[in-house]
Amino acid sequence: MGGAVKGKRMPRAVRERQMMDAAVQTFGQRGYRAASMDEIAGLAGVSKPLVYLYLNSKEELFTACIRREAGALVAAVRAGVEPGAPADRQLWDGLRAFFTHAAEHPDGWAVLHNQARTHGEPFAAEVARMRAEIVSFVTYLIGAAAREADCDSELAEREVGGLAHALVGAAESLAGWGNETPGVTAKETAATLMNFAWAGLENLMNGRRWAPPSPRG
Amino acid sequence: MGGAVKGKRMPRAVRERQMMDAAVQTFGQRGYRAASMDEIAGLAGVSKPLVYLYLNSKEELFTACIRREAGALVAAVRAGVEPGAPADRQLWDGLRAFFTHAAEHPDGWAVLHNQARTHGEPFAAEVARMRAEIVSFVTYLIGAAAREADCDSELAEREVGGLAHALVGAAESLAGWGNETPGVTAKETAATLMNFAWAGLENLMNGRRWAPPSPRG
Amino acid sequence: MGGAVKGKRMPRAVRERQMMDAAVQTFGQRGYRAASMDEIAGLAGVSKPLVYLYLNSKEELFTACIRREAGALVAAVRAGVEPGAPADRQLWDGLRAFFTHAAEHPDGWAVLHNQARTHGEPFAAEVARMRAEIVSFVTYLIGAAAREADCDSELAEREVGGLAHALVGAAESLAGWGNETPGVTAKETAATLMNFAWAGLENLMNGRRWAPPSPRG
Amino acid sequence: MGGAVKGKRMPRAVRERQMMDAAVQTFGQRGYRAASMDEIAGLAGVSKPLVYLYLNSKEELFTACIRREAGALVAAVRAGVEPGAPADRQLWDGLRAFFTHAAEHPDGWAVLHNQARTHGEPFAAEVARMRAEIVSFVTYLIGAAAREADCDSELAEREVGGLAHALVGAAESLAGWGNETPGVTAKETAATLMNFAWAGLENLMNGRRWAPPSPRG
DNA sequence: AATGAATGAGCATTCATTCAT
DNA sequence: GATGAATGAATGCTCATTCAT
CATH class of the missing domain: 1.10.357.10 (Tetracycline Repressor, domain 2)
Incomplete structure (x- = not known):
């Protein structure tokens, strides 16, 4: 799906969408527990702390x-x-x-x-x-x-x-x-x-x- | 619920049933990943090694x-x-x-x-x-x-x-x-x-x- | 090597020799830590408690x-x-x-x-x-x-x-x-x-x- | 011995050397099986997950x-x-x-x-x-x-x-x-x-x- | 003489999460 | 805006060892 080019410095909204795309894919395929924040961050082309900065926790990310x-x-x-x-x-x-x-x-x-x-x-x-x-x-x-x-x-x-x-x-x-x-x-x-x-x-x-x-x- | 009185020294078949009962309950309520072998063993009134001795692994237990x-x-x-x-x-x-x-x-x-x-x-x-x-x-x-x-x-x-x-x-x-x-x-x-x-x-x-x-x- | 027929009721000396044979083989091939008492007992055709009865502990068995x-x-x-x-x-x-x-x-x-x-x-x-x-x-x-x-x-x-x-x-x-x-x-x-x-x-x-x-x- | 001062935040290369030093010492003295990752991490002045992050597994660490x-x-x-x-x-x-x-x-x-x-x-x-x-x-x-x-x-x-x-x-x-x-x-x-x-x-x-x-x- | 049943303690490994920069 | 460095807390699994019979 259209994204996650590792380019730096995107506006927040775009990064957030990339992360959620990655999360949906990962959660959908692996399941909530088996999906790791590492994998999601990696798939989104972003470092883990950024995921936390924008989406706070695994639970909130899943809810989102x-x-x-x-x-x-x-x-x-x-x-x-x-x-x-x-x-x-x-x-x-x-x-x-x-x-x-x-x-x-x-x-x-x-x-x-x-x-x-x-x-x-x-x-x-x-x-x-x-x-x-x-x-x-x-x-x-x-x-x-x-x-x-x-x-x-x-x-x-x-x-x-x-x-x-x-x-x-x-x-x-x-x-x-x-x-x-x-x-x-x-x-x-x-x-x-x-x-x-x-x-x-x-x-x-x-x-x-x-x-x-x-x-x- | 039918069983799992902490009495010691039961024949294998009985213990096995108790474990599977506990496992079904835990897996059903928590999900496969979130269910811990510790919790299953505890619910069955048994120590973890016994669960492994009889049912080999989490995967086999779930399959069973x-x-x-x-x-x-x-x-x-x-x-x-x-x-x-x-x-x-x-x-x-x-x-x-x-x-x-x-x-x-x-x-x-x-x-x-x-x-x-x-x-x-x-x-x-x-x-x-x-x-x-x-x-x-x-x-x-x-x-x-x-x-x-x-x-x-x-x-x-x-x-x-x-x-x-x-x-x-x-x-x-x-x-x-x-x-x-x-x-x-x-x-x-x-x-x-x-x-x-x-x-x-x-x-x-x-x-x-x-x-x-x-x-x- | 000549032994470990699962026959019951052997004199102590014979059983002991079978156990030590099994132990030497297992220790020699796996190493002290990697050798398990389970494997040794199994190889000797004997139950684990018997090994302990005759040889007291893994350490003593190894020393022997x-x-x-x-x-x-x-x-x-x-x-x-x-x-x-x-x-x-x-x-x-x-x-x-x-x-x-x-x-x-x-x-x-x-x-x-x-x-x-x-x-x-x-x-x-x-x-x-x-x-x-x-x-x-x-x-x-x-x-x-x-x-x-x-x-x-x-x-x-x-x-x-x-x-x-x-x-x-x-x-x-x-x-x-x-x-x-x-x-x-x-x-x-x-x-x-x-x-x-x-x-x-x-x-x-x-x-x-x-x-x-x-x-x- | 030369190093492993518990100071935080070192560059990866340094930490890696500290870990390997600790590992060599521990493996050398205790043996592969008896050496525990806990002990190695402790000796290196580091938490266990960091050892895994950098060196992947006990086996790879030993090989290294x-x-x-x-x-x-x-x-x-x-x-x-x-x-x-x-x-x-x-x-x-x-x-x-x-x-x-x-x-x-x-x-x-x-x-x-x-x-x-x-x-x-x-x-x-x-x-x-x-x-x-x-x-x-x-x-x-x-x-x-x-x-x-x-x-x-x-x-x-x-x-x-x-x-x-x-x-x-x-x-x-x-x-x-x-x-x-x-x-x-x-x-x-x-x-x-x-x-x-x-x-x-x-x-x-x-x-x-x-x-x-x-x-x- | 011999064993089926059972466990406390430990181990490798992983993960969500947080600082300091 | 973004990350490399780091960890507390679990989790699956194994093992030496012991009762009760």
Whole structure:
């Protein structure tokens, strides 16, 4: 990615970006604990004390990475969605934007999905916030779709939450699958999930739901 | 928690189980790197050299944990499913067994889902094997369901794979959600996912699929 | 070497010999510090506590090895020499016996020559005693030779000591050389040294000595 | 001993020398395995991480010590010898330089003679190279002496090798003797060996050799 | 006569972090 | 704005040694 030429005397903002790029890459590939400040500094083409001067500590550096990557992901999804459009269209656009961004920033995605969630509260909370934002957006879309469809049956609040979670979870899982499986495009992945999800939602909204068999009988 | 009374002089098998229990708990909560052999030994009520004597190294210990937990999970799902039953019933039973097991063994689930996948090939491969087994089971169920429904449309091979992945991914994500959200039962979670998934699958199998809008128009 | 069949219940003396054999081999090949009691016990086909029961500690075990091997070496040399024979003949026989024994017991020789001398007083003293015995024997032989030769010049006490040391040192060094160089027999080695040494001694005894050049001029 | 004042903030080269001095001393006195990095760092007046930062590992540190001491020894011998001088003079000067250097750097000599040879290939090879260099120099000198003496008898190739080995071995052994025996000067030691060796060589070169008695008869 | 079970103490190595310049 | 020099505190791992049986 475009940088880290060892030139001296850059303005702070540029240096800081180089460091965070290096950090995201290192954290994403090695994991939080296994990534060493030495490696990050080296990759950024900078001495270790400078990293500390600008970013204070490994923990803060990691938090900054999470925040930056989370922000970028949410922004990418937002940019892909047209606010006034019909709900299904919004979901479709959002999914595409999501999968595309994850595919283009695998290390960033790894930081969010694999690393941040596995290293205790300070970090998990950060990523949970982003996730909540997306889940709530999806929840809103499901509601909107229900209203648009003028559906008769009502979906319980919690059930909608569960559905949104399932959808987001499926998306996250597929993002990893797409990143690791060569030859699968973001659009394909989005289509698969959209088919899987939307049809199900439609059914639900029309009251056709799968009945659990009478208990063990 | 079941065990690790500091009593001395136990037979090897018992001690070994205590150690693995402690290890799963520690790895699940702290992560592979952050978990220290000291802490594991302490939690097991044993001195560190004994852990090494029986389990050789941190890496082997972690691998042993993954294998044990993966085996237990697969066994739980298998035990919950009745082989001859209709596909939807099998899926439902399997999901319930899965969510129940994950809820009852949160640390084990964390080891598999959060830790093993983020610490390099030796471990990721181990858990990938288990996942592949489950995905292939789900893939088979989708196919069986299609045949049972005598459906006319055919689902492309890769699409089925994608669907199975999406379903398993959604399940994994929901398992985490269920473990972290108080008051949600495994049965509820399973029902949510089943509704979400099965209806969608039915639609797909009947050729009703969501059409992506004509490109950007 | 003849042993360590894992059979149970041997008389103490036999077990002890097996242990010492294993210890000599391990110490000789690995060195004192790098040899582990585990390996020694394993090689002897015995459990570790038994080694401690019979030989008390690593230090004592090592000392015992040194003593046994030193004793064996001295005995071998003694057995090769005929007390009444002329001095040169005695020296020749002694050298041959020495090189032969060192070649036949390379681990024992390594213990004495390489290991015992490099691990502090308790052990170095032990081997120094043996060395002193041999040096004094050689010193005596040189004196006897002088008397036999009815030589006119007198050799200073200290000079004889130095010569004996040099001879023994050369022998020790050649023993290592012989053990590590394939195709060199003990007899050959002995002949080389004998030629080197005896002629020189003869010269010295006859007063023909090498004169250091006038100081730097 | 010369240095290691605990002053802070020295240039790297200086610190590195202090560390190597401490390492040579510690390795020489305790042996490779028994020497602890803690002790070395302490003796150098430095924290352990700094030792690792500059010298990478115990193994590399030891190797560096061997190389430095071997180089110093060879250099000392070279510096003591006058290339054009007669062979006996060269041998005499070389021996004096050798004994003097060994006496002045007992720990360095111990590292080379006692430790490096007893701790496996990586190290033994290093010192073997130096030894080979010296042996080959001595071999050359013996040949030169034979030519100078215009001697009639020919010395077999292998015999010369054996003689050189014996001479070097004797020297090594005497160096240890000199270092451990108080009151013996390097010059004295050199004279003893020179007398022992040169006269013998002269005899050999003139075809006067010691005849092994007819086999056991 | 012999061993399975267990540990205290130490060791090489690494890392996040800080001064002094 | 930037760095070479330096360290306290862990961490994984091993080993000589001892009980209880």
